[in-house]
Amino acid sequence: MISFDDTRVAFADKTTTELKKAWWLFILVKNPRLVKVGSVLLNIANSIRLPLRWILKTTVFKHFCGGETIEECRDTLDKFSDSGIKAVLDYAAEGVQTEKEFDEARDRILATIELSRTNSNIGFAVFKFTGIARFSLLEKFGNDDTLSQKELDEFERIKRRADDICTNARDAGIPVMIDAEETWIQDAVDEIVENLMEKYNKESHVVYHTLQMYRIDKLYYLKKITEEARIKGYLPAFKLVRGAYMEKERERAQKMSYASPIHPVKNATDGAFNDAVRFCLENIGNIALCVGTHNEITCQLAAEYMAENELEPAHEKIHFSQLMGMSDHISYNLAKAGYNVSKYLPYGPIRLVMPYLIRRAEENTSVAGQTGRELFLIKKELKRRKEEKKKS
Secondary structure, rough: OOOOOHHHHHHHOOOOOHHHHHHHHHHHHHOHHHHHHHHHHHHHHOOOOOOOOOHOOOOHHHHHHHHHOHHHHHHHHHHHHHHOOOEEEOOOOOOOOOOOHHHHHHHHHHHHHHHHHOOOEEEEEOOOHHHHHHHHHHHHOOOOOOOOOOHHHHHHHHHHHHHHHHHHHHHOOOOOOEOOHHHHHHHHHHHHHHHHHHHOOOOOOOOEEEEEOEEOOHHHHHHHHHHHHHOOOOOOOOEEEEEHHHHHHHHHHOOOOOOEEEOOOOHHHHHHHHHHHHHHHHHHOOEEEEEEOHHHHHHHHHHHHHHHOOOOOOOOOOEEEEEEEOOOOHHHHHHHHOOEEEEEEEEHHHHHHHHHHHHHHHHHHHOOOOOHHHHHHHHHHHHHHHHHHHHH
């Protein structure tokens, strides 16, 4: 059994000042109304280019991101390494629209991969298709709409960018995770990622496909792709997450009068997630798995299954992952116990990372108990340090 309550381990690399700032941040995101209003105002301010940097740089951005450049992330990379944690350096810019911006995003991802050649603290590369492609084009392709020749050419450039990233990742010996998107563009993403896995995962697990298990169809999809991989002769790799667009998905389904693709209750999502983890571990001879979750029960179940089946904590095909600024009590205690752990370390210009920051705030608000748990543990550690200081 692993305990996630050891706050000395969880916050070993945080100063008391940093913990107090984190406490106030989670107090703010605990208020759903404040987060909703704040998200709208931030989006408006960002769209009209109001100067937000001075407000966000030392607050929410610093908590959830490593910096605006790779160089600014180096201190955090070193902190993670000191605790046995790898980083997933994530160029988290979103909302870009031009070919120039898409090429720049690809080049930033390639720079991350290049850095991994000399910096072993980087465990994975990562990208989202909406960082290198137009959302509306992915949606059109996913709907099987007819594309013009110009759009077909643009779509080929998207695939070339993804191929460039995967080629460089393979050559550098680092796996690359491809993040999931909204359901109405995910079909397009799935098709490209499946082809990339078939191409690059012949001898090792280079490309990881991210599955959002709050989707009703994803447990079936996981099993289907695993069987297809067996038939076609490649090695499937998956990162499992619960999902990041729940409210948006349900609102769109209601507005457009189609059945919601999301499980109706959290227990159903939890069940699907845990079943998916178990399936992957049962087939770990072929599958590589990253358990991307902030859920203690899921991590505990995975660890127990590994122990029951004599799978070493540091098994090369099994990883756990959480986001920077969230669930340090899971990440650091798992790493302390010898498991492979990585933390997503987003970076990029504040203006372009804004959608990511807003999702983090909304996620902490919407997931029942998430913020309360963070606050409880921070308060516990602050109390422990205060008592320890008195004794000394």
